[in-house]
Amino acid sequence: MAVAKKMLQFMESSSWIRKMFEEGARLRKIHGEENVFDFSLGNPNVPPPELVKTKLLELMEQDLPGKHGYMPNAGLPETRAAVSAYLCKEHCVAVASEHIVATCGAAGGLNIILKALLDPSDELLVSAPYFVEYGFYADNHGGILRTVPTNADFTLDLQAIEQAVSERTKIVLINSPNNPTGQIYSDTAIEKLGEILSRKSLQYGRTIYLVSDEPYRKIVYEGHDVPCIFQYYANSIIVTSYSKDLSIPGERIGFVAVHPGADQVEQLMGALSLANRILGFVNAPGLMQRLIVALQGMCVDVEIYRRKRDRLVSGLKSFGYELVTPPGAFYLFPRSPLPDDVKFVRLLQEENVLVVPGSGFGGPGHFRIAYCVDDRVIERALPGFERAITRARTMLREGCQ
């Protein structure tokens, strides 16, 4: 056998998102590109703000010495300073440049956090449904992913979290607005979560970190606000990217910010920077680091996403789908009309509608719709969604599901 045994397993159980991607390719060949309605991938379809292009052109015209050269592993001083200035304003906590590491997107950021913090068999606690990559990230660094269910409306079940935190828990990871549910956790919930973690850290005599993965922070609707974890808990770390704000996920730029009051914060920053180096990122892509200096706080027009969400939610509800209207991100997570979500996803596939089963996110009995697609795709897919739920109901009635 050539490949590592673990990787072989991973490939065999390869993610649902990928399976859907492959199914999409197959269906497109048969039915033509325009007749396949692909809601499987969270690839932002709103174009980047015009300023992305303008600033990149400006940067390219400037002849800075060493413009594309190596830099400190934590990032360019001006990038870290710009992020720090913005965070001070946005999060009302004095985060200095030294508390920032520029990263290869949020995925790179999460990996350096886990590398920096996890000892073998340390646990990472996540509320399910959750972004399926978290399991791989924990495993990369010898950690173990544990999940705890959310409430039915996908808000945090704080009691369940409190019960699940053990002497092995090193990190509680939240993702708000959430992928796959679009839910946002409230200030009250984060405040209480902070209290739980303070209590538990004291009880077990070791620091439990709160890590907030928030690449969808700016993708929120109707004035919803995402709480700043830094206001509620000192041993906290924010990780995010510019992928969704600026529609540049392929460019791999994000950052990790550590609360200035975290335990032994200097040591932690040193470990994050070293992790960035030795995991092979070395530093976040240089040109993109320069770009974001000028684009702090900027975001694509989220009204475009809101209109897509509303069209789908009202359509689906009119057909009888049950779902929570999500306040953020660009995902819907409806209840599956059949108890077996994989079976229902297959019904949708027969309508050339591609979505991901909730089972792929630790949320069985649901399915995920990534609505960052053309309006046309939504309009043309709706009849398929209607036919699928009708068929599901018939199957349920006839007891043949």
Next chain:
Amino acid sequence: MAVAKKMLQFMESSSWIRKMFEEGARLRKIHGEENVFDFSLGNPNVPPPELVKTKLLELMEQDLPGKHGYMPNAGLPETRAAVSAYLCKEHCVAVASEHIVATCGAAGGLNIILKALLDPSDELLVSAPYFVEYGFYADNHGGILRTVPTNADFTLDLQAIEQAVSERTKIVLINSPNNPTGQIYSDTAIEKLGEILSRKSLQYGRTIYLVSDEPYRKIVYEGHDVPCIFQYYANSIIVTSYSKDLSIPGERIGFVAVHPGADQVEQLMGALSLANRILGFVNAPGLMQRLIVALQGMCVDVEIYRRKRDRLVSGLKSFGYELVTPPGAFYLFPRSPLPDDVKFVRLLQEENVLVVPGSGFGGPGHFRIAYCVDDRVIERALPGFERAITRARTMLREGCQ
């Protein structure tokens, strides 16, 4: 304790290159920027070819849909096709697009290779002196780095390699032109190495991979040629970057290419692509992937590096330093005039000359000079090199070293 125990250890034994970097900052504060002669970092100082700027401007002007969006984890089809076409020509082996993965530099490439291949406690065999990051990379993925010495002129000691390959060896990693020695391994050596690995794979009943880390392939002098491992061994993998060819190390772009005849090559490609995803790279930076499509085979003017090398080599030799004139890369690895290389490096520091002790590369009794610096730095540092060897000789004579 906050940080993972292993990371704490790593930080305490933090690399010599970093120590020198910090020492440099300290000395610059005292003596002024222009009076510190820093040969510690391999940061290319020859500016990128003009075409890097031209092509990036062109790319920025083009309005491609989804230009900055997600893409397959292995990279853009056009990037993989361009690399494949170039490799077919350069290496005389039919490497297809499907055998290429675009990576976050060579460091990212090495990490996905090790993630894809290493089972726990599998060994990675490297000839010392070696690039010190290899030890971290092996450890990231549960592997173990074993070293075997080179010959005195830093060529491969094939007999030593043959003896060191065991039933635990999964990968033999070579780096040619070499960092820190600048040595290039000959066609004959690679051919024999291939024979050894074929024999040993058969003997132990498992595939042993030859991995060639070759970011300095184009930084060679006087018509020296770097052999193509693909011509000599089927279970082989090339990993490289555009960092040195194009002087863009901060942009993090490179690739992994697998020999089309490798065992279960499709499975291996799947594992590399999955590793790129789950280690958090997701994909190599998109804009740089587009850039390199047009710049295959391009390289900075290596004559500039050759002149620097020659000036330093002749200067150092005239003072009595013993060294092999390296045919490639931009490093010299002279013998330390004191048996204790760390002590001699301190003597050079007192002359405001910063180099890295060979001990930091598993090559004690030597020191590394990265000569990718301004000519002025070389000229002004030479008197310090002379005074240091003179002092070392006095110390040796007086028996006080």
